[in-house]
Amino acid sequence: MPPTLNEIREAAKRIKPYAHRTPVLTNESLNRLVNAQVYLKCENFQKVGAFKFRGACNAVFSLSDEEASYGVSTHSSGNHAQALALAAKLRGVPAYIVMPENAPKVKKEAVAGYGGRITYCKPTLEARESTLAHIAQETGSTVIHPYDNERVIAGQGTAALELLEDVPDLDVMIAPVGGGGLLSGTAIASTEMKKGIRVIAGEPEMADDAFRAMKAGEIIPSVNPQTIADGLLTSLGRITFPIIQGHVEQIVTVSESAIIESMKFVWERAKIVIEPSAAVAIGVLWEKKIDLSGSKVGLILSGGNVDLEKLPWQL
Amino acid sequence: MPPTLNEIREAAKRIKPYAHRTPVLTNESLNRLVNAQVYLKCENFQKVGAFKFRGACNAVFSLSDEEASYGVSTHSSGNHAQALALAAKLRGVPAYIVMPENAPKVKKEAVAGYGGRITYCKPTLEARESTLAHIAQETGSTVIHPYDNERVIAGQGTAALELLEDVPDLDVMIAPVGGGGLLSGTAIASTEMKKGIRVIAGEPEMADDAFRAMKAGEIIPSVNPQTIADGLLTSLGRITFPIIQGHVEQIVTVSESAIIESMKFVWERAKIVIEPSAAVAIGVLWEKKIDLSGSKVGLILSGGNVDLEKLPWQL
Numbered sequence: 001m002p003p004t005l006n007e008i009r010e011a012a013k014r015i016k017p018y019a020h021r022t023p024v025l026t027n028e029s030l031n032r033l034v035n036a037q038v039y040l041k042c043e044n045f046q047k048v049g050a051f052k053f054r055g056a057c058n059a060v061f062s063l064s065d066e067e068a069s070y071g072v073s074t075h076s077s078g079n080h081a082q083a084l085a086l087a088a089k090l091r092g093v094p095a096y097i098v099m100p101e102n103a104p105k106v107k108k109e110a111v112a113g114y115g116g117r118i119t120y121c122k123p124t125l126e127a128r129e130s131t132l133a134h135i136a137q138e139t140g141s142t143v144i145h146p147y148d149n150e151r152v153i154a155g156q157g158t159a160a161l162e163l164l165e166d167v168p169d170l171d172v173m174i175a176p177v178g179g180g181g182l183l184s185g186t187a188i189a190s191t192e193m194k195k196g197i198r199v200i201a202g203e204p205e206m207a208d209d210a211f212r213a214m215k216a217g218e219i220i221p222s223v224n225p226q227t228i229a230d231g232l233l234t235s236l237g238r239i240t241f242p243i244i245q246g247h248v249e250q251i252v253t254v255s256e257s258a259i260i261e262s263m264k265f266v267w268e269r270a271k272i273v274i275e276p277s278a279a280v281a282i283g284v285l286w287e288k289k290i291d292l293s294g295s296k297v298g299l300i301l302s303g304g305n306v307d308l309e310k311l312p313w314q315l
Numbered sequence: 316m317p318p319t320l321n322e323i324r325e326a327a328k329r330i331k332p333y334a335h336r337t338p339v340l341t342n343e344s345l346n347r348l349v350n351a352q353v354y355l356k357c358e359n360f361q362k363v364g365a366f367k368f369r370g371a372c373n374a375v376f377s378l379s380d381e382e383a384s385y386g387v388s389t390h391s392s393g394n395h396a397q398a399l400a401l402a403a404k405l406r407g408v409p410a411y412i413v414m415p416e417n418a419p420k421v422k423k424e425a426v427a428g429y430g431g432r433i434t435y436c437k438p439t440l441e442a443r444e445s446t447l448a449h450i451a452q453e454t455g456s457t458v459i460h461p462y463d464n465e466r467v468i469a470g471q472g473t474a475a476l477e478l479l480e481d482v483p484d485l486d487v488m489i490a491p492v493g494g495g496g497l498l499s500g501t502a503i504a505s506t507e508m509k510k511g512i513r514v515i516a517g518e519p520e521m522a523d524d525a526f527r528a529m530k531a532g533e534i535i536p537s538v539n540p541q542t543i544a545d546g547l548l549t550s551l552g553r554i555t556f557p558i559i560q561g562h563v564e565q566i567v568t569v570s571e572s573a574i575i576e577s578m579k580f581v582w583e584r585a586k587i588v589i590e591p592s593a594a595v596a597i598g599v600l601w602e603k604k605i606d607l608s609g610s611k612v613g614l615i616l617s618g619g620n621v622d623l624e625k626l627p628w629q630l
Contacts (some may be wrong), residue, residue: 023358044586045340224557264623271359271619273586304586308579308628 001201003154004241005192008185011058013156018057018090022046022159024166029214029269032203034285035293039170041163041280044274044304047112048082050231051159051302052146052180056083058155059144060091068093069139075121077103077126078231079303080146085116098132100124106307128300134151147181154296157185164193171295176280176302177210177234177251178199180240187247187302198249205253228312229259231277231303232273250289254283262286267303276312278302279294317558318469321499326373326469333372333405337361337474339481344584348599349421349608350608354485356478359589359619363397363429365546366474366497366617371398372457375406381613383408385455390436390443393546394618400431403513411456413453415439415449416530421622462496463579472500478613479508483496486610491595491617492516492525492566494548495555501615502562517599520568524550526560529566541628543562546618548590567605569598575627577601581616591627593617 003011004101025040043051071094074084074247081097088095097116099108100123111118121131136143144152159182160173173190177183203210207225213236221235236244254262263279265286267270274282278301285299286293316327321377340355373497376385386409389399396412403410412431415438416421426433436446451458456563459467474497475488484515488505492498502514518525524538528551534549553560569577580601581587600614602608 022465023379049586220525267623271357271364271588288415303357306581311623311626313623314629 001150002158002184002239003150003188005189006191007154008157012158012161014056014061015054015155015158018047018087019054020046021162024163024269027270030054030265030285033228035299036295038285038297038299039163039167039300041159042272043159043300043302044272044278046303048079048086049303049305050079050081050083051300052083053086053154054158055152055155056144057087057090057183057208058094058120059149059151060087062084062151063142064159067217068143071096072144073132073136073139073141074144074146075132076096077107079305081107081111082114084144085111085114089115094139094141096135096139098128098135100128127128131167147179147234148239150239151241153181153185153239155185156182156243157189159300160186160192162191162300163300167296168194168195169296169299170197170298172198172200172204172282172292172297172298173221174281175198176229176232176277177203177244177298178277179234180210180244182302183248184240184243185312187243191247196213199247200284200290201244201251202254202280203251203257204229204232204259204280207232208253211251211253213241213271214245228256229276229280231275232280250290252284252287254287258286264313271305272299273304275303275306278304294296316465316537317499317554318465318472322469323433323472323504328471329376330372330470330473331367333402334369335361336477339478340585340587342481342585344602345580352611353600354478354611354613355585356474356613357587358474358613358615359587359592359593362568363394363401364518364620365398365400366471366615367394368401369473370467370470370500371459372402372405372494373397374464375399375402375408377466377535378457382457385457386411386453387459388447388451388456388544389413389459389461390447391461391526392422392610394620396422396426397429397433399459400426400429403489404430409456411450411454412524413443413450415443419554434583436491446580462494462549463554468496468554468558470498470499471503472529474610474615475504475613476508478615479505482611482613483509484611485509485512485613487513487515487607487612489515489517489596489599489612490615491517491544491547491591491592492530492559493551495551495559497615497617498563499555499558504577506562514562515599516559516563516566517569517595518566519544519547519595522538522547523568525570526552526566528556529560542574543571544591544595545575546590547595556617565605567599573598573601579628588621589616590618593619
């Protein structure tokens with residue numbers, strides 16, 4: 001069952017003591033560029049540097065005391081792993097994180113820094129899933145999927161909820177899409193809170209499974225996608241796909257060069273650090289495939305975790 | 316005469332329709348690092364990307380209609396030139412900017428983009444000053460010095476004024492020092508608004524004229540200083556020096572490596588883009604030369620104009 005607006009409101013209450021209510025920024029250069037009023041919801045300022053903390057936090061704090069006592073687990077090498085580790089730490093329970101042995105050192109250290117208990121496995125999806133299944137059985141921990149999980153989706157929806165509380169008369173809401181957790185929560189919160197709002201997603205052209213799934217009417221998994229938006233490599237899930245099908249007007253594909261230019265533009269003009277996956281949402285404006293002139297546009301900047309030694313415009 | 320708190324309050328009213336009231340951010344990693352509560356006043360989000368717009372705007376809008384009609388002028392290759400050009404544009408009067416012919420293309424374009432009328436000169440202080448004197452006489456424009464000007468100082472003081480309105484119980488206020496315009500305004504606003512507040516400045520070790528002036532009791536101009544904090548190359552002026560002498564507890568010198576590490580830390584943890592000159596204020600915390608533990612610390616992040624192609628940790 002997809003979460004309701006009411007469940008997103010409950011999630012907002014549940015995570016309030018732990019998550020930041022992130023600021024909403026505006027930028028005149030960006031407004032001029034698209035001839036619209038754009039409101040940036042800055043999840044790059046969220047705990048662990050990404051919206052992922054909202055969903056992980058809601059999932060962990062939704063568990064009963066008994067469930068929670070056995071801990072939580074997942075396989076991830078990205079922001080979800082850090083988010084789950086921190087949420088579990090805040091609840092005082094263990095987080096078991098399965099990571100591929102070739103994950104970047106900085107990500108391993110970040111998860112360990114938040115107290116996550118890491119098990120390494122071979123870098124294949126099969127190894128990740130079987131290792132996780134084994135650990136979950138051994139520990140009795142609750143597996144928290146990074147996006148195909150109702151409580152995670154409800155948590156991610158709180159970003160759009162806050163944005164619409166701050167700017168109620170938005171005409172359009174834009175979010176990036178990878179596995180679809182953020183987009184699903186955003187779509188439910190937006191369409192329930194504001195009648196007639198247009199929900200639009202940005203997706204890397206090089207990882208366009210959601211774009212193709214919408215056309216085909218069925219999930220079409222990406223096969224080994226290559227994009228600098230490394231938070232958007234995953235494909236839609238059984239729970240997120242129908243929500244997106246029912247609530248999202250359009251998926252706009254964004255080229256790699258538009259992602260890089262959008263990212264640099266935001267750094268230079270808005271003076272904030274966003275990651276390539278967040279720039280994909282800005283890329284929707286950049287591509288100019290849809291007419292937004294005169295609109296009030298909400299846009300979820302999903303995160304700000306980047307390697308400052310390797311910036312994409314310098315590669 | 317140094318500006319009074321009242322003049323800073325008037326400046327705040329004067330620039331309110333044009334300048335951003337910039338947000339105040341906090342960051343847990345930074346707080347943990349220094350064992351204090353640090354409040355970052357984000358002038359990197361200010362118009363033209365730096366606090367300089369406050370002073371320029373106050374100076375331009377303080378002129379009588381007749382004075383203003385002849386325009387304003389200055390010599391600068393940095394943020395002050397852009398700030399003055401934009402302020403003049405907003406008042407609908409010309410800004411005559413003298414720039415050295417070897418100024419970076421990006422800075423020339425920025426000034427021209429704000430409508431500044433540029434005159435190029437040889438890259439020496441003598442050529443800059445004589446060219447400016449000639450232009451001021453020819454046009455009848457009012458010369459606005461980048462820092463040694465009471466109205467500019469009053470304008471720069473509005474950043475600290477706003478910060479103390481938002482967080483009234485600060486124990487310490489930190490700002491970077493170059494020519495001393497920002498520090499002077501900050502010092503007056505802070506000490507007048509909050510009895511007993513400690514005003515501390517950060518200065519690059521490689522351009523430490525203010526540090527040496529405070530020891531010597533007289534202005535000691537820097538000779539060809541070399542630091543990546545290119546907004547802090549100038550020396551204290553006749554107006555700023557006595558204000559700083561009378562109101563600032565201490566100048567903390569900051570090494571080049573501390574500037575770079577501070578800058579990278581803020582980008583990585585606080586997810587905001589700051590320029591090296593702003594990082595000099597963070598460098599005061601980094602150097603750990605003064606004990607701030609348990610204090611509430613206000614800190615002016617002076618600006619965010621950097622060349623994203625040439626980041627100091629990659630040089």
